[in-house]
Amino acid sequence: xxxxxxxxxxxxxxxxxxxxxxxxxxxxxxxxxxxxxxxxxxxxxxxxxxxxxxxxxxxxxxxxxxxxxxxxxxxxxxxxxxxxxxxxxxxxxxxxxxxxxxxxxxxxxxxxxxxxxxxxxxxxxxxxxxxxxxxxxxxxxxxxxxxxxxxxxxxxxxxxxxxxxxxxxxxxxxxxxxxxxxxxxxxxxxxxxxxxxxxxxxxxxxxxxxxxxxxxxxxxxxxxxxxxxxxxxxxxxxxxxxxxxxxxxxxxxxxxxxxxxxxxxxxxxxxxxxxxxxxxxxxxxxxxxxxxxxxxxxxxxxxxxxxxxxxxxxx
Numbered sequence: 395x396x397x398x399x400x401x402x403x404x405x406x407x408x409x410x411x412x413x414x415x416x417x418x419x420x421x422x423x424x425x426x427x428x429x430x431x432x433x434x435x436x437x438x439x440x441x442x443x444x445x446x447x448x449x450x451x452x453x454x455x456x457x458x459x460x461x462x463x464x465x466x467x468x469x470x471x472x473x474x475x476x477x478x479x480x481x482x483x484x485x486x487x488x489x490x491x492x493x494x495x496x497x498x499x500x501x502x503x504x505x506x507x508x509x510x511x512x513x514x515x516x517x518x519x520x521x522x523x524x525x526x527x528x529x530x531x532x533x534x535x536x537x538x539x540x541x542x543x544x545x546x547x548x549x550x551x552x553x554x555x556x557x558x559x560x561x562x563x564x565x566x567x568x569x570x571x572x573x574x575x576x577x578x579x580x581x582x583x584x585x586x587x588x589x590x591x592x593x594x595x596x597x598x599x600x601x602x603x604x605x606x607x608x609x610x611x612x613x614x615x616x617x618x619x620x621x622x623x624x625x626x627x628x629x630x631x632x633x634x635x636x637x638x639x640x641x642x643x644x645x646x647x648x649x650x651x652x653x654x655x656x657x658x659x660x661x662x663x664x665x666x667x668x669x670x671x672x673x674x675x676x677x678x679x680x681x682x683x684x685x686x687x688x689x690x691x692x693x694x695x696x697x698x699x700x701x702x703x704x705x706x707x708x709x
Contacts (some may be wrong), residue, residue: 490669548573564593
């Protein structure tokens with residue numbers, strides 16, 4: 395359980411962050427962001443530091459509990475050493491497993507779902523059909539508020555050509571297709587005709603089936619067969635996580651200036667925050683999250699929507 399946090403009461407949080415980053419820079423990897431947030435990475439793990447008006451917020455991460463303790467000890471000792479004008483109390487929370495983090499508390503969740511343009515009967519019936527057909531796998535369907543977001547983003551871009559990687563039962567497919575401009579087309583990529591068949595009647599009922607070009611084949615093959623020119627207006631990636639970096643690259647190089655790529659599940663249930671999770675899809679998602687942030691071809695924002703949504707806009 396290698397995550398722990400501490401909130402340290404002080405009216406000098408920015409000062410302490412600068413001191414820690416500066417002093418530890420010769421023996422650790424450090425950075426200081428324009429907004430005052432700092433990051434310190436030592437051999438045992440990493441600590442993120444954020445200033446608020448009346449406290450310093452610390453988040454320590456490491457691959458195991460023993461390493462986490464070392465990170466906490468290093469940061470606590472240095473912080474207390476710099477506090478010459480006040481007495482700081484650094485109390486770390488008990489270790490937390492990243493997989494147990496809940497970005498959307500049930501109270502917040504209920505409020506969010508009550509304050510977006512509600513799903514109509516077609517979407518509601520498709521959600522019900524998905525629950526009946528998929529049982530425990532139904533959670534792979536996007537939530538109603540995320541579906542509304544996809545429709546809105548598609549409309550805002552004036553999209554005429556959209557790409558979806560990962561259809562499942564077609565809820566997000568329907569949401570994107572509804573947002574397309576007149577004459578628009580959605581290339582929907584998946585490997586399961588069985589799951590897509592759940593959505594087809596609902597696409598027909600919504601009057602958007604003629605906008606959807608469903609390709610049952612490995613998505614990379616479908617994407618690589620596209621014209622190399624920047625022809626994509628918006629893309630949504632919600633498929634096998636280990637291939638996210640490959641999907642992203644094939645799409646971004648074909649994204650028109652001003653076009654968007656939207657990526658779902660970038661938190662992986664909180665596991666991207668926790669270095670203890672080292673399976674290939676965890677590593678791939680962390681690499682991609684870092685890559686997008688540094689990608690000079692796009693401007694990006696990561697949102698705490700459901701399981702994390704990243705939106706990147708082609709410059």
